[in-house]
Amino acid sequence: MIRVRFLSADGETVSEVDAPAGSRLLDVAQANGQPLEGTCEGAMACSTCHVIVSAEDFARLPPASEEEDDLLDFAFHVTRTSRLACQVAVPEGALTVQMPGGAVNLDR
Numbered sequence: 001m002i003r004v005r006f007l008s009a010d011g012e013t014v015s016e017v018d019a020p021a022g023s024r025l026l027d028v029a030q031a032n033g034q035p036l037e038g039t040c041e042g043a044m045a046c047s048t049c050h051v052i053v054s055a056e057d058f059a060r061l062p063p064a065s066e067e068e069d070d071l072l073d074f075a076f077h078v079t080r081t082s083r084l085a086c087q088v089a090v091p092e093g094a095l096t097v098q099m100p101g102g103a104v105n106l107d108r
């Protein structure tokens with residue numbers, strides 16, 4: 001099991017859950033009450049599953065596809081470590097993500 005840390009948009013609330021490596025991050029987030037809509041359920045048509053990945057963990061993820069990068073252009077509060085949770089598999093090790101829109105930026 002992999003420890004996944006979810007930070008609220010303001011960085012104040014931290015929720016830690018364990019999930020199997022390879023799990024779809026959107027599923028882990030929704031199963032644990034995180035405020036990600038994921039309206040299209042991974043059909044790459046909404047960008048409502050946008051999360052900001054910690055810089056360290058971002059570097060360990062496989063790169064986003066061109067389609068994901070294009071869709072991120074429609075998300076709010078995008079940073080250089082933004083990803084769509086429906087396209088991210090929980091990697092070995094650990095994973096920390098923040099809900100977008102907060103004052104705290106994991107990329108700093």
Ligand code: FES
Pocket residue numbers: 026037038039040041042043044045046047048049071084085086087
């Ligand atoms: S759930 Fe719609 S793009 Fe991820």
